Amino acid sequence: MTKANINKIVKSIVITGNGTNCEMEMAHACRLAGSDVVDIVHISELLHGEKRLDDYHFLNLPGGFLDGDDLGSAKAGANRILHATIRGTDEKLYDQMTRFIRDGKLILGVCNGFQLLVKLGLLPGFNGDYLTQTVTLSFNDSGRFEDRWVHLAVNPESPCIYTRGMKDIYLPVRHGEGKFIVRDPSVLARLHKEHRIVVQYSGADDGTPTMTYPANPNGAIDAIAGICNDTGRIFGLMPHPEAYLHRTNHPRWTREDLPEMGMGLIVFQNAVDFIRRQVI
Template structure:
């Protein structure tokens, strides 16, 4: 399972992501966009777009990374998705996937973005831990507990789309994780940290192989990365469950 961890100036979560993939049984490799050429993606089984501030996010977050990917390897990338290979983006990576039109992907791939991750309702960058409730099973969530905690760290994470798209996303069970209050009730701020519609924290496309998530599973991979590790005993961090779920689903699918 070779995973390409894409890099460009401003991606800054690639090292912890690398560790997360490696420790979960994958073979991760860094791939800088400056070295990316047509035909190169074929040799990978998965593409991962890490968090950060690609190109500074001085324009809409993720827009420049997406534009450069489109200019360089758009056809390869589409083929990759059509073949059913997994693509995952965290935080800025999620923003990139939306800008590419790979998410929400209610009808597979769209040539234009059909949603946005808008500026948080609080109007500022916030770094805090949130509770997530699993909303649907996918290869990314099948073996994930019903409620988990992960950190968010972003200024633009409020999922927005027109009504039709949101209805379709819900209808097709594309919401994978939602923000939730600690007692399981509907979250207000700060439990929904950005004001995201329907408390959406993570999505999968209609094919089930492209996954975007605002919170950072790679920063909650080990138990000691959790803020409450001296209160709650864990073998591994909650974020590990997502990587582990993916690994198990892919290996099992191969063996079937």
């Protein structure tokens, strides 16, 4: 296919396999957002060289339990991406990912996908170092998995492409290991300074970040729910935007006047629009 032919055709890939479980609704979100091609690709297809990340613009890493999160959330999954070789080549899947980033393409990691990005070292990815882990997501302070809806305050100064034009978002969290922790205070200072903190858990009314449970469901430091890289093209968050695509997903849709379209869909629309405008 020539360059002219693929012009303006947005292609999204949603990776699944080994315990991922939100691939269906994430793919649905990409489709609703206007992505022309949306493929749910099993990781074995990538590792067998049948599919390549290079053929897509938008990489979606959905929620789930990679390898059961047995060694800590997404740890075994990160190990696979770093060390498994693509059949018939010397290339690792990680190599395709870094090339994807270099090409200015978009990566969204939700929940287990965010944990994966962090544990690979792709987020926050200071100074273009996408291999050193500086932050983590660990066990909720409550010590339990929780499914509950949370209010998120959006940082208007963040370079994040996905949250453009949004002030707040209401989404469910569904995790046991979502507490954001930094390696040392300098990491946190830099995240703040560079406006990499995209979304923070906040109270229902005032939009200010909170450390109070359950509005902050896991005890994340500075109420951090999601961060991005310096270009704003890699975004990871614990809450699930793909779980709120239609008003009937909202826990109070039977009692509130809500727009037909769910707030989570805007995250995907922003991504697809940006790709159409600036990536292709």
